[in-house]
Amino acid sequence: MAETLTISGLEAWYGESKVLHGMDFNVRAGEVVTLLGRNGAGKTTTLKAIMGLVENREGSIRLDDAELIAAPPFEIARKGIAFCPEERGIFSSLSVRENLFLPPTVAKGGMTIEQILDLFPNLKERLDSQGTKLSGGEQQMLALGRILHTGARFLLLDEPTEGLAPVIIQQIGRTIRQLKALGFTILLVEQNVAFASGIADRHYVVELGRVVDEIPGSELEARLDTLKSYLGL
Numbered sequence: 001m002a003e004t005l006t007i008s009g010l011e012a013w014y015g016e017s018k019v020l021h022g023m024d025f026n027v028r029a030g031e032v033v034t035l036l037g038r039n040g041a042g043k044t045t046t047l048k049a050i051m052g053l054v055e056n057r058e059g060s061i062r063l064d065d066a067e068l069i070a071a072p073p074f075e076i077a078r079k080g081i082a083f084c085p086e087e088r089g090i091f092s093s094l095s096v097r098e099n100l101f102l103p104p105t106v107a108k109g110g111m112t113i114e115q116i117l118d119l120f121p122n123l124k125e126r127l128d129s130q131g132t133k134l135s136g137g138e139q140q141m142l143a144l145g146r147i148l149h150t151g152a153r154f155l156l157l158d159e160p161t162e163g164l165a166p167v168i169i170q171q172i173g174r175t176i177r178q179l180k181a182l183g184f185t186i187l188l189v190e191q192n193v194a195f196a197s198g199i200a201d202r203h204y205v206v207e208l209g210r211v212v213d214e215i216p217g218s219e220l221e222a223r224l225d226t227l228k229s230y231l232g233l
């Protein structure tokens with residue numbers, strides 16, 4: 001399933017307020033690509049717009065030849081695209097196992113529970129614990145495991161490292177590399193440049209609802225000062 005996501009002239013509004021002003025970028029099959037930018041630049045809104053979760057959007061979102069700009073979220077999910085929100089969305093009254101099985105399957109070939117537990121051994125002991133009993137890191141792993149179970153192959157991940165300890169961040173980084181090796185395609189929103197630099201093929205810099213620069217992974221080190229000035233670091 002070789003599929004490229006091509007975003008052209010993407011605009012989005014919350015009510016009267018325009019937040020995306022013509023985003024242009026692409027993510028090719030099998031790549032890990034990041035959106036980097038200051039708070040409020042529009043990175044999360046971009047992921048939500050791709051997933052159909054921002055009602056008011058214009059422009060083009062194509063998965064190969066399929067135009068998704070007007071598609072409802074369930075149709076986008078059925079194309080194998082899944083969104084893992086920053087707040088993770090774990091149902092606290094449900095067990096880990098119940099959370100894992102909650103989203104409907106969208107395609108054949110979703111990971112089995114055994115495969116998910118191989119990726120996230122920490123969850124093994126926790127299968128029957130309630131969502132609320134999990135640490136932040138375990139919740140992030142559960143949120144990732146849950147979308148892997150659905151059969152989605154194109155993953156939109158919103159700041160998976162947010163608020164996590166360095167050792168857990170390393171573990172999430174290893175998992176993303178494993179997912180890439182398994183052929184998943186990943187669009188990642190990140191604030192943590194060190195994390196992003198270790199895992200991504202390419203980076204797009206987002207400012208005020210537009211892509212203002214593209215940095216290949218191999219050039220990030222050399223262009224770190226430029227990137228830091230974009231990010232106000």
Ligand code: ATP
Nearest residue numbers: 014017019037038039040041042043044045046189
């Ligand atoms: P952050 O890392 O802070 O989430 P971001 O780059 O992901 O930053 P967005 O969350 O996409 O930025 O927000 C872009 C702009 O849209 C911001 O000005 C934000 O205040 C505004 N915004 C986000 N969500 C809503 C909403 N539900 N209603 C109205 N405005 C919103």
